[in-house]
Amino acid sequence: xxxxxxxxxxxxxxxxxxxxxxxxxxxxxxxxxxxxxxxxxxxxxxxxxxxxxxxxxxxxxxxxxxxxxxxxxxxxxxxxxxxxxxxxxxxxxxxxxxxxxxxxxxxxxxxxxxxxxxxxxxxxxxxxxxxxxxxxxxxxxxxxxxxxxxxxxxxxxxxxxxxxxxxxxxxxxxxxxxxxxxxxxxxxxxxxxxxxxxxxxxxxxxxxxxxxxxxxxxxxxxxxxxxxxxxxxxxxxxxxxxxxxxxxxxxxxxxxxxxxxxxxxxxxxxxxxxxxxxxxxxxxxxxxxxxxxxxxxxxxxxxxxxxxxxxxxxxxxxxxxxxxxxxxxxxxxxxxxxxxxxxxxxxxxxxxxxxxxxxxxxx
Amino acid sequence: xxxxxxxxxxxxxxxxxxxxxxxxxxxxxxxxxxxxxxxxxxxxxxxxxxxxxxxxxxxxxxxxxxxxxxxxxxxxxxxxxxxxxxxxxxxxxxxxxxxxxxxxxxxxxxxxxxxxxxxxxxxxxxxxxxxxxxxxxxxxxxxxxxxxxxxxxxxxxxxxxxxxxxxxxxxxxxxxxxxxxxxxxxxxxxxxxxxxxxxxxxxxxxxxxxxxxxxxxxxxxxxxxxxxxxxxxxxxxxxxxxxxxxxxxxxxxxxxxxxxxxxxxxxxxxxxxxxxxxxxxxxxxxxxxxxxxxxxxxxxxxxxxxxxxxxxxxxxxxxxxxxxxxxxxxxxxxxxxxxxxxxxxxxxxxxxxxxxxxxxxxxxxxxxxxxxxxxxxxxxxxxxxxxxxxxxxxxxxxxxxxxxxxxxxxxxxxxxxxxxxxxxxxxxxxxxxxxxxxxxxxxxxxxxxxxxxxxxxxxxxxxxxxxxxxxxxxxxxxxxxxxxxxxxxxxxxxxxxxxxxxxxxxxxxxxxxxxxxxxxxxxxxxxxxxxxxxxxxxxxxxxxxxxxxxxxxxxxxxxxxxxxxxxxxxxxxxxxxxxxxxxxxxxxxxxxxxxxxxxxxxxxxxxxxxxxxxxxxxxxxxxxxxxxx
Numbered sequence: 001x002x003x004x005x006x007x008x009x010x011x012x013x014x015x016x017x018x019x020x021x022x023x024x025x026x027x028x029x030x031x032x033x034x035x036x037x038x039x040x041x042x043x044x045x046x047x048x049x050x051x052x053x054x055x056x057x058x059x060x061x062x063x064x065x066x067x068x069x070x071x072x073x074x075x076x077x078x079x080x081x082x083x084x085x086x087x088x089x090x091x092x093x094x095x096x097x098x099x100x101x102x103x104x105x106x107x108x109x110x111x112x113x114x115x116x117x118x119x120x121x122x123x124x125x126x127x128x129x130x131x132x133x134x135x136x137x138x139x140x141x142x143x144x145x146x147x148x149x150x151x152x153x154x155x156x157x158x159x160x161x162x163x164x165x166x167x168x169x170x171x172x173x174x175x176x177x178x179x180x181x182x183x184x185x186x187x188x189x190x191x192x193x194x195x196x197x198x199x200x201x202x203x204x205x206x207x208x209x210x211x212x213x214x215x216x217x218x219x220x221x222x223x224x225x226x227x228x229x230x231x232x233x234x235x236x237x238x239x240x241x242x243x244x245x246x247x248x249x250x251x252x253x254x255x256x257x258x259x260x261x262x263x264x265x266x267x268x269x270x271x272x273x274x275x276x277x278x279x280x281x282x283x284x285x286x287x288x289x290x291x292x293x294x295x296x297x298x299x300x301x302x303x304x305x306x307x308x309x310x311x312x313x314x315x316x317x318x319x320x321x322x323x324x325x326x327x328x329x330x331x332x333x334x335x336x337x338x339x340x341x342x343x344x345x346x347x348x349x350x351x352x353x354x355x356x357x358x359x360x361x362x363x
Numbered sequence: 364x365x366x367x368x369x370x371x372x373x374x375x376x377x378x379x380x381x382x383x384x385x386x387x388x389x390x391x392x393x394x395x396x397x398x399x400x401x402x403x404x405x406x407x408x409x410x411x412x413x414x415x416x417x418x419x420x421x422x423x424x425x426x427x428x429x430x431x432x433x434x435x436x437x438x439x440x441x442x443x444x445x446x447x448x449x450x451x452x453x454x455x456x457x458x459x460x461x462x463x464x465x466x467x468x469x470x471x472x473x474x475x476x477x478x479x480x481x482x483x484x485x486x487x488x489x490x491x492x493x494x495x496x497x498x499x500x501x502x503x504x505x506x507x508x509x510x511x512x513x514x515x516x517x518x519x520x521x522x523x524x525x526x527x528x529x530x531x532x533x534x535x536x537x538x539x540x541x542x543x544x545x546x547x548x549x550x551x552x553x554x555x556x557x558x559x560x561x562x563x564x565x566x567x568x569x570x571x572x573x574x575x576x577x578x579x580x581x582x583x584x585x586x587x588x589x590x591x592x593x594x595x596x597x598x599x600x601x602x603x604x605x606x607x608x609x610x611x612x613x614x615x616x617x618x619x620x621x622x623x624x625x626x627x628x629x630x631x632x633x634x635x636x637x638x639x640x641x642x643x644x645x646x647x648x649x650x651x652x653x654x655x656x657x658x659x660x661x662x663x664x665x666x667x668x669x670x671x672x673x674x675x676x677x678x679x680x681x682x683x684x685x686x687x688x689x690x691x692x693x694x695x696x697x698x699x700x701x702x703x704x705x706x707x708x709x710x711x712x713x714x715x716x717x718x719x720x721x722x723x724x725x726x727x728x729x730x731x732x733x734x735x736x737x738x739x740x741x742x743x744x745x746x747x748x749x750x751x752x753x754x755x756x757x758x759x760x761x762x763x764x765x766x767x768x769x770x771x772x773x774x775x776x777x778x779x780x781x782x783x784x785x786x787x788x789x790x791x792x793x794x795x796x797x798x799x800x801x802x803x804x805x806x807x808x809x810x811x812x813x814x815x816x817x818x819x820x821x822x823x824x825x826x827x828x829x830x831x832x833x834x835x836x837x838x839x840x841x842x843x844x845x846x847x848x849x850x851x852x853x854x855x856x857x858x859x860x861x862x863x864x865x866x867x868x869x870x871x872x873x874x875x876x877x878x879x880x881x882x883x884x885x886x887x888x889x890x891x892x893x894x895x896x897x898x899x900x901x902x903x904x905x906x907x908x909x910x911x912x913x914x915x916x917x918x919x920x921x922x923x924x925x926x927x928x929x930x931x932x933x934x935x936x937x938x939x940x941x942x943x944x945x946x947x948x949x950x951x952x953x954x955x956x957x958x959x960x961x962x963x964x965x966x967x968x969x970x971x972x973x974x975x976x977x978x979x980x981x982x983x984x985x986x987x988x989x990x991x992x
Contacts, residue, residue, distance in 0.1 A: 050892060051892075052888050054403075070396075071396070072395065072396060072399065073395075073396045073399035073400050073403060074399070077891070078891045078894075079891055079892065079893060079894025079895065083892065085888075085892045087885045087888075089883060091883065091885035091886050093904055094908065095904075095907045095908055104890065104893065104903075105894075108890075108893050108894050108895045108899065109893075109894065153892075156893065
């Protein structure tokens, strides 16, 4: 079964480390997402698993079989790794019909026509493109092209499916639909899916595991929940979440956090009593509230902007040099320029070491 | 056995991200690893292909290059009497001395060199001027009949150029200085034009600019059409008039493009042979290309090669300058791709007069000469332009007892042999160079950034530097002896195909590379992921996807080969004669009716071929490459 192990994998381009000593275990049957900003090495990692890119150093095994080993320079070519790969561009062959595209992997394996037909029909039904057999890729909508690309990679029944930003070329509505479908597909087939994206929402909604990368380095591997609630460091905390997390530098000690310039002085909940010294407070917009009156959990500020967004309102409140993002439900009445109080739900706060950025509370 | 070990001290886990401190120790890889790595590298399809192509190119492109230089330092068998005491193959400076030091240097080298520079600079400037005006009018103004003008403008680029020379002589020849029959102008007006009108630098420059303006037009219209018209419009808002805008805004912005066009045209026209040969040689006005031909004819191979080397060096210098200009051009960001607006400037009341002037010019550069050629090919006796002198004898006459024993072109078996050879040469060369171009394009585009691909690219460009006539000369020498595993090819048709294919390499490679670049790497990878072999992938995916590029390459080569005179002129034998060469032969023997008729035939063939190709492939030949000259 395809558990994928990457050990000490390095890929350099000249003197640039695209992937920097990566250790990763991708469990069998997982929906494993490599998440990170562009240029973080996620696509390179995926291509190294597929065999389209050769690591500079390291070891990769798929289901116990070594597919790459730099110590002896053993390489298993992509075609022998039994993987499917959905490209960001879909890479549909424009001169072939949908049927020819999907059946290509089978024709390479020289399957008899009958069997080929049956398999192609089945997979086309699975991704709901029955009837498009004779169309050419340019005659299809973006969503249909996406499905054809998926079908082509599913048809061989490979137990490992790799996807490189497959939804990034779809419009917003289709993307949401496809997310649900991919998740369903994963459940149905039980395949191991390795998914690359820079869209944190995509990662959060679909994955069983998320690995966050930046500049070739792995920052955290966790479940989506833990990535959101227990980010390993400031980078991860800032990268995930629909609205950016609020970060404020404070001094902690004696059960309090303080920032004199902001006239901020808040009591720490008991779970954070151990936090001490110069730290960075991270708090998500939904854990802040607009309060009418000052209290022991509030800080005074001025409303900078009010951005209604249907079900919710995004309010930006200026406190000293910080602009805090606050998410309130629809219907709240505040005016720009108005003085207000911001209520901090510190139970859900995260504390980072200001210098290293490391999450202190996760320890 | 020693292992490759990489020791890491790296703080890296699922929950922390300390400051990375790497201490990497890499021992020299073991032999096995190195062997495996090398095997892996060489098995990469584009690497293996590159290596094979590299060896092929070295053999057919680089080694002739070396050969030509070597020849100029070695005593030739025919010169044993001229160099006392030397044996064949001995090192000698005799040829270089004779060409650039001795009293003969003026006639053998410096005058042809000067003439080459004068003629080339002259027609380049003229062609550029015409090209600027024409491309500006078409790309940037509301000129009427634009579609017709745009396609008529590139006609000289496709049709062979030397028929223009023959037409010119028909018009301007006089019986005064040169003897011979009078031209049409003298016949109609009674005025004998001075000889410098018919022969020498003046007509050579005029006629070559009529061919090369199409080239500059193509180069510049691309640049003009990407120019943001807002730049012009803001000048209009400040009250500038059309001419001021053109002079002070458009031209300065275009200067890098102009410089580049100048260099490209200059180097392309440097080795031109046909027109200088018809209009210069009869009055001893030699250029490097014609002196090379005459040296080769006189079996002075080494001296001829020195002229060839001079041409190559000139071309190299120009290419170098061009690359510097292109480099500098990157700093000009005015010609932007995105957000470019193209509003056309209005010519106002001058719209129609300008259009008519342009059309008259274009027709007199293409249709008028054809008419003259047709008329002269129908004349029984030279010099008599009356209607009573017209005959179809030189086209279809079968009586060998009249007209000095020459029968009509259309019934002459030699013409038919030549026609058959021409078509075959075009077809074989077309297939060969298109295929090579696609393979080279694959190797170069897939290896982009590697030294191997870069040197392959440069090597395939080398024939561009060697003028066709010099190329013919090199292969003439080479083909007399076996070339490695290949038997002596002299006199065979295969030699013509070989030399044509090699000389088309730069164009074929360029178009092959650009069509391969358009095929995303992912389309190929998607097949590899499913275990498709390289050959299978190339056949089922790459080849079908580059089909159009392949067809375009084929057609362009086919047409180019049909008009290739200077490349073949030294290499043909009676059985491998082709149409352009036969025409040249007739012209040299002063058989004007026959040579003019042949020119018409070839031009017709090319036009029909271009039209058919355009219909068949939908390719735009205007991006193409000019024919031989």
